Amino acid sequence: MIELRQLTKRYGDTLAVDELSFRVEPGHVTGFLGPNGAGKSTSMRLVLGLDAPTSGQALVNGGRYADLRRPLHEVGALLDAGAVHPGRSAYNHLMCLALSNDIGARRVAQVLELVGLSGVARKKAGGFSLGMKQRLGIAAALLGDPGVLMFDEPVNGLDPDGVRWIRGLMRGLAEEGRTVLLSSHLMSEMALTADRIVIVGRGRLVADATVAELTAGYPSLEEAYMALTASSVEYGAAR
Amino acid sequence: MRAVLASEWLKLRSVGSTGYAVGAAALTIVLGIVWTLYVVSLADARGSIRAAAPEEGFLPLVQVSLAVLGVLAITSEQADGMLRTSLAAVPRRGRLLFAKAAVVGGVTLAASAAVLIATYTISRLIAGDRALGFNDIGLLDGLPTVLASALSVAVLALVGLGLGAATRSTAAGIFSVVSLLFVLPSVAAYLPAPWNTRVASIMLPNLVPQIAGDRLSRRLGDGVLPPWAALLVLIAYGAAALLAGYLVLRRRDA
Amino acid sequence: MSVLAAEWLKVRSIRSSHLIVGIGLGSVLLAAGLAWMAIGMYEDASPSMRRSARIAELEEVVVIVPQLCLGILGLVSWTSDRVLQTSLTIVPRRWPVLMSKAAVAGGLGLVVGAVTVFGTFFLSRGMLAGRYPVSGFAESWPILVPTSISVAVFAVLGVGLGVIMRSTAGAVAVLVGLVYVIPMIGGNLPEPWSERLGSVMMGALPREIAGASLASSVYGELLSPVAAALVLAAYALLPLLAGAWLLRRRDA
Numbered sequence: 009m010i011e012l013r014q015l016t017k018r019y020g021d022t023l024a025v026d027e028l029s030f031r032v033e034p035g036h037v038t039g040f041l042g043p044n045g046a047g048k049s050t051s052m053r054l055v056l057g058l059d060a061p062t063s064g065q066a067l068v069n070g071g072r073y074a075d076l077r078r079p080l081h082e083v084g085a086l087l088d089a090g091a092v093h094p095g096r097s098a099y100n101h102l103m104c105l106a107l108s109n110d111i112g113a114r115r116v117a118q119v120l121e122l123v124g125l126s127g128v129a130r131k132k133a134g135g136f137s138l139g140m141k142q143r144l145g146i147a148a149a150l151l152g153d154p155g156v157l158m159f160d161e162p163v164n165g166l167d168p169d170g171v172r173w174i175r176g177l178m179r180g181l182a183e184e185g186r187t188v189l190l191s192s193h194l195m196s197e198m199a200l201t202a203d204r205i206v207i208v209g210r211g212r213l214v215a216d217a218t219v220a221e222l223t224a225g226y227p228s229l230e231e232a233y234m235a236l237t238a239s240s241v242e243y244g245a246a247r
Numbered sequence: 248m249r250a251v252l253a254s255e256w257l258k259l260r261s262v263g264s265t266g267y268a269v270g271a272a273a274l275t276i277v278l279g280i281v282w283t284l285y286v287v288s289l290a291d292a293r294g295s296i297r298a299a300a301p302e303e304g305f306l307p308l309v310q311v312s313l314a315v316l317g318v319l320a321i322t323s324e325q326a327d328g329m330l331r332t333s334l335a336a337v338p339r340r341g342r343l344l345f346a347k348a349a350v351v352g353g354v355t356l357a358a359s360a361a362v363l364i365a366t367y368t369i370s371r372l373i374a375g376d377r378a379l380g381f382n383d384i385g386l387l388d389g390l391p392t393v394l395a396s397a398l399s400v401a402v403l404a405l406v407g408l409g410l411g412a413a414t415r416s417t418a419a420g421i422f423s424v425v426s427l428l429f430v431l432p433s434v435a436a437y438l439p440a441p442w443n444t445r446v447a448s449i450m451l452p453n454l455v456p457q458i459a460g461d462r463l464s465r466r467l468g469d470g471v472l473p474p475w476a477a478l479l480v481l482i483a484y485g486a487a488a489l490l491a492g493y494l495v496l497r498r499r500d501a
Numbered sequence: 502m503s504v505l506a507a508e509w510l511k512v513r514s515i516r517s518s519h520l521i522v523g524i525g526l527g528s529v530l531l532a533a534g535l536a537w538m539a540i541g542m543y544e545d546a547s548p549s550m551r552r553s554a555r556i557a558e559l560e561e562v563v564v565i566v567p568q569l570c571l572g573i574l575g576l577v578s579w580t581s582d583r584v585l586q587t588s589l590t591i592v593p594r595r596w597p598v599l600m601s602k603a604a605v606a607g608g609l610g611l612v613v614g615a616v617t618v619f620g621t622f623f624l625s626r627g628m629l630a631g632r633y634p635v636s637g638f639a640e641s642w643p644i645l646v647p648t649s650i651s652v653a654v655f656a657v658l659g660v661g662l663g664v665i666m667r668s669t670a671g672a673v674a675v676l677v678g679l680v681y682v683i684p685m686i687g688g689n690l691p692e693p694w695s696e697r698l699g700s701v702m703m704g705a706l707p708r709e710i711a712g713a714s715l716a717s718s719v720y721g722e723l724l725s726p727v728a729a730a731l732v733l734a735a736y737a738l739l740p741l742l743a744g745a746w747l748l749r750r751r752d753a
């Protein structure tokens with residue numbers, strides 16, 4: 009379970025996250041939506057203890073992430089698929105992370121197989137395409153077989169086959185009773201994958217409901233999203 | 248802790264830059280052999296000669312190469328974003344930096360000791376019983392200086408790691424190390440006497456001769472520090488840089 | 502021309518370049534600090550010691566700081582240019598980009614070099630005059646001008662090394678090797694090699710160009726002014742041209 013309590017993060021004079029509170033429960037996929045710059049990635053960094061909150065709290069399984077002893081066994085996250093050393097092989101990249109959390113080489117081979125990168129495991133990650141890097145990032149998130157998972161725009165750059173694979177993967181993980189938080193800008197895809205939706209705008213909570221509730225009053229999730237975020241789009245094109 | 252050490256050791260082994268850095272440092276052995284052969288040929292022509300010892304003359308090469316290795320151990324992760332992934336796996340930042348320091352310190356100490364001892368021994372063997380100036384003391388008597396040099400290289404790599412973490416940039420990290428290693432000492436040497444010697448005595452590259460009880464240079468004469476104090480100052484350089492790196496790493500958003 | 506403007510904007514808009522230029526300019530303060538210490542020592546000295554008091558030309562001592570800074574600025578402008586990919590779609594050929602970067606870095610180097618070298622000269626002479634024997638402007642300017650230019654040479658050299666090495670760490674290491682490691686190693690060589698190598702080291706060139714006598718024992722003075730000027734130009738241009746050639750080879 010992930011829980012945000014009055015979470016606030018300020019960078020200089022930008023208020024990236026503004027008194028944000030919501031819970032992500034196990035057992036279903038929670039979609040995390042919001043316009044560019046709404047604070048989704050920042051919220052995820054705050055949950056992982058990478059950035060320090062200005063005020064408020066972000067809790068995983070009721071505690072602070074920084075207090076976890078072997079965090080990969082409890083929380084897996086994909087934040088930025090490009091964050092790999094270009095000269096390191098995919099296998100070694102995962103192995104570096106695995107070793108730090110007492111995870112064995114067998115599990116590394118397993119997740120590589122799972123994301124379909126076994127064939128290029130010994131190739132340098134710098135030469136990977138965007139979609140391959142996304143798969144590598146997903147493999148890293150799954151390494152410790154964690155109960156809580158966060159993915160920041162994992163379908164970016166994936167081929168149609170990959171998009172469908174992610175959909176199945178996310179739903180499968182949730183059905184196993186895990187907590188899954190998934191951000192994306194693809195509304196139709198989100199409607200197929202998520203059960204619950206959290207929408208943020210300008211760092212504040214805009215909506216926290218099931219997909220069914222959101223689509224009840226609107227023709228589609230996209231229409232619902234458009235209507236709800238109309239006032240919080242910061243970087244929209246001029247019309 | 249053992250897990251984090253194993254992870255950092257693999258990180259260091261699995262990137263190409265480590266190989267280049269150690270390879271550049273190991274070039275000293277080759278250069279040392281060429282140097283000694285050349286000096287030997289001069290000595291055979293002229294009788295005897297006073298030449299610099301190769302493990303001292305080429306020491307800057309070892310220092311720069313392995314200091315860069317230390318800087319890169321942290322700044323390359325910051326540059327490509329891997330540091331976030333690393334911190335998600337090891338949220339205790341002090342622990343991560345400490346593991347990096349242990350691995351970088353161990354690897355650079357082993358590499359510099361191997362390179363310097365090899366250069367030292369091979370050059371003495373090539374020299375045989377010719378009088379080349381640098382081989383006028385017994386083979387074992389020169390070893391303490393060589394080991395002090397190796398230790399200073401390892402400390403320098405840790406200074407690089409600490410300053411890399413503090414400045415969060417490869418270029419700035421290397422610039423800081425180079426400032427400590429070359430810029431400040433060369434500026435200090437231009438101070439009027441006796442301040443040149445006093446200030447030079449606490450400069451990083453001048454600590455090795457003081458630890459070994461040698462003079463700093465012909466111009467600067469003897470340093471003001473006794474061996475134990477020079478050793479303490481050397482360790483203080485590493486500790487201060489790592490502390491600075493830790494404070495920045497702990498406080499800043501990753 | 503628009504490429505040049507774009508590169509100038511890039512340098513100007515990156516905070517680290519402000520920092521680098523700031524540290525380079527800060528070398529004037531470093532020199533002032535040295536002069537201040539030297540004055541303190543003079544005041545404490547006995548009359549006989551005062552008569553023999555000597556001090557090095559401070560602008561030549563501290564110029565290594567802006568040299569190194571601008572060298573790093575030059576190479577970072579290439580190695581850490583994340584938009585190199587994007588700017589290549591806008592500017593299909595890389596070599597105008599390269600030449601623009603070199604021009605921007607060189608121009609900035611010239612300004613920073615002139616400000617620090619002449620600034621240090623006037624400031625330190627003002628502080629030291631009357632205590633230490635100091636040279637006047639009329640006899641010094643032939644050294645000051647090539648010393649200032651050497652800062653620009655470093656900047657262009659940095660760009661060249663950045664292209665050749667493609668990595669910040671590698672390029673900085675080579676730059677440091679050229680400036681510090683090779684002269685230090687060269688100083689240990691037996692004659693005549695020590696003097697020969699010392700004569701083509703960057704630190705020796707300004708005085709050789711001016712035809713003045715040697716500043717430091719590490720360097721030599723074998724080159725004529727014209728030859729020294731050519732070597733100085735070669736430091737800037739050879740790596741740059743080698744880089745341009747490599748660019749064409751690496752990918753069309």
Ligand SMILES: Nc1ncnc2c1ncn2[C@@H]1O[C@H](COP(=O)(O)OP(=O)(O)OP(=O)(O)O)[C@@H](O)[C@H]1O
Nearest residue numbers: 019022023024042043044045046047048049050051
């Ligand atoms: N390290 C940082 N320094 C300064 N400002 C930041 C930083 N990180 C994020 N911000 C700002 O915080 C706000 C939220 O950014 P964030 O990346 O969280 O948005 P997002 O919802 O993930 O957007 P997107 O959908 O485009 O990925 C933005 O205004 C951004 O500019």
Ligand SMILES: [Mg+2]
Nearest residue numbers: 048049050160
């Ligand atoms: Mg985002």
